Amino acid sequence: MCPECDAQVPVDDGVERGEVVTCPECNAELEVIGLDPPRFVLAPPEEVDWGE
C-alpha cells in the first residue's frame, strides 16, 4: 500500500528489496522495503551528491 495515498501498488515478478517503484495513483516514488507482503516507504529525495 502506498504510504502517501493508500493506493494498492502492484509489484512485478522480480522486484527486489531496495528497488524504487512509482505509485500508479499519486506518482510518489516508493522504495520497496519488504516483499511478502509488499511494503513501501517514500523513497529518499535526490541529494546533491548523488550521481555517477
Add this chain to the structure above:
Amino acid sequence: MSDPIRVGMLCSRIRVEEKLLRDALAHRGIDVEIVDDRELTLTLGNPSPGWDAVLERSISQTRGLAITRVLESWGVPTINSYAVAATCASKLDTSAALVAAGVPTPATAIAFTPDAAVQAAEDLGYPVVLKPVTGSWGRLLARINDRDAAEALFEHKAVLGGPEHSVFYLQRHVDKPGRDIRAFVVGDEVICAIYRYSDHWVTNTARGAHTRDCPVDATLRQMSLRAAAAVGGGVLAIDLLEDRDQLLVSEVNATMEYKNSIDVTGVDIPGLVADHVRRVARGAPVAVGA
C-alpha cells in the same frame, strides 16, 4: 576446489545496473553480497567481512568515497579505487588530472567571488558553462551567454551560499553537434561507446537524451584510454565533446550508469565489468589504459 571469490557490492538502491552486475558476478561463480550503504558500519582498524574485493555502486558519492577509503585501509581492493573515485567526484580534480596528462579538454577556469568569476568568464569568452565542482546527472549546469547573465547568476550563487556554490567552475562552451559521446573503459579496453543526442545543450541521459551506438575508432579509443589513465584507470565512463575536428574530454565518471547503452551497442557491459572485478579480486594489478 578453491573457495569462491567473495565480492561485496555496495549499493544505495537496487537499480537495473546493480541487478545486471550482481547476476553477471554470480554467473561467474562469484559469491556476491549486496551491501546497503545506509546500514553499513565500519570500524577503523578492525577489518571485517572478508571480501576479496568490493564493487562500489553507491548513488551517494560521499558515502562511496568514505567507504572505499576505509575498505582500502583494510587492504580490500575496491572498484574503483578511492583515489580514482575521488578524482572523478570532483570536476576540478578531473580537469587538473586531464590537463596534467595533456588530454584535450575544454578551457577551464575557477574563481571564488562573483567579480572574479565574471572576469574568468570574459577571459574564456562567452558562452561559458558554469558547473558545480561536485555533481552529476546534469544538475545545476548553466550556459551563460553574456555578461548580464553572468553577473546575475554569480550573484545568486553567492547569496545562496554553501560549499557547493563557493567555487565558480567555468568552462568554455563547446558548440557540439547536438550530441556528445560516452565511451566505456574497463581496464585497458574501450569496450563500447554511445552517442547521446538531445535537442537541449545538456546531453545527459538523466536529462532525457537518447542514445545510439558510436563506433570506436582509433582516435576515440586513444583519447578515452588517455583520459582513463589520467585519473588512475579502472571502470570508467568518459564523456567527450566533438569540437569541430577534434575530441575534448569533458568529464570522467567512476560509477557509470549504462542501462541505456547495452541494447544500442550490443555489448555485455555488466559481463565485462564482472570480468574486471574478478581479476581485481584475484589480485591482478589494475591496467590503466594508454
